[in-house]
Amino acid sequence: MAKQLVALENVTYQYDDQTSPALKKISLEVFEGEWLAIVGHNGSGKSTLAKILNGLQFPQEGNVSVCGHSLSEETVWDIRKQIGMVFQNPDNQFVGTTVQDDVAFGLENAGVPQEAMKTRVKDALHKVKMDSFLDQEPHHLSGGQKQRVAIAGILALRPSIIILDEATSMLDPRGREEVIGTVKELKQQDRITVISITHDLEEAAKADRIIVMNQGQIHRQGSPEEIFQMDEELIGLGLDIPFPVKLGKMLRETGIPLTKQFLSEEELVAELWTSHYKI
Known part of the structure; x- marks a missing residue:
């Protein structure tokens, strides 16, 4: 199992000029x-989350751990x-x-x-x-x-x-x-x-x-x-969903039998080329 590098537990952050939190009880893990x-x-x-991961902001609630360091004023430079x-x-x-x-x-x-x-x-x-x-x-x-x-x-x-x-x-x-x-x-x-x-x-x-x-x-x-x-x-x-996903959906709706959802244009073209000869 991959090593855990980052863990957020119930992280909440609210800016002074906002009426609702920018982050509300966020929990996630990132692995090596x-x-x-x-x-x-x-x-x-998402941008507030990036700042918290790098210690540019500190959560008002919850815990952040990066590479074994729990985020605090004392550990922020170790985390950076x-x-x-x-x-x-x-x-x-x-x-x-x-x-x-x-x-x-x-x-x-x-x-x-x-x-x-x-x-x-x-x-x-x-x-x-x-x-x-x-x-x-x-x-x-x-x-x-x-x-x-x-x-x-x-x-x-x-x-x-x-x-x-x-x-x-x-x-x-x-x-x-x-x-x-x-x-x-x-x-x-x-x-x-x-x-x-x-x-x-x-x-x-x-x-x-x-x-x-x-x-x-x-x-x-x-x-x-x-x-x-x-x-x-x-x-x-x-x-906005990626163009190959949009195009694949449109092709399936027209009756072209695609085997799966394609995330890149290269994979989609290869499938269409193969399908052409199958048909």
Whole structure:
């Protein structure tokens, strides 16, 4: 059984200027090597949940545990060492004049020796396929490349968990594909634990498990296949189901015999090609 890295028990949080809690008695677990997507419309509570996981906010009720540390004022810095966050706007994350300087920034702050730092920087950039951009100035990079460098900066610090906080929402389709592909490879090769906070269900479809948030509570959770069976329910919550799921549903309604629900265009095309010859 996979090791539990994160546990929330009956977590509640309310902002001073709001009449109802942003989170209401949330309980969940995250396991080592898992990719968990937390989805919901704006105001559903998912961003507040991300801040609590990283100790940027503390629950008013309930308990949070990360890698064996119970969240408190005394343990918050220990917890932040275990979690790296990639934020929405890649331009707001750069502090170095070159790609390698930027990846090295967090290591310098952590007091990592110079020789070890050089190795970690090159290794992290190699993992995200940006090692040929060592001396490139960040403003010359595309949005997707910038986010991959941001991920490298986190990998160099060797956290147990990476949180993507709407990390693809400002990218074009190619940039989103680059970032999601990078995360997928890291998870497969290095068993990186990923928590993706997003409203993009195409991104969430790549995860192992999805939690759907609504009005500060967990509305549903399950595998992508289980969650996308609630297509009309998701639309009612203000979410847009992935295009392959929509198209597959339309094809089934026209009488085309699909064997299952497909979460990617590639799988759907392969099934249609095979079905064509069966028919």
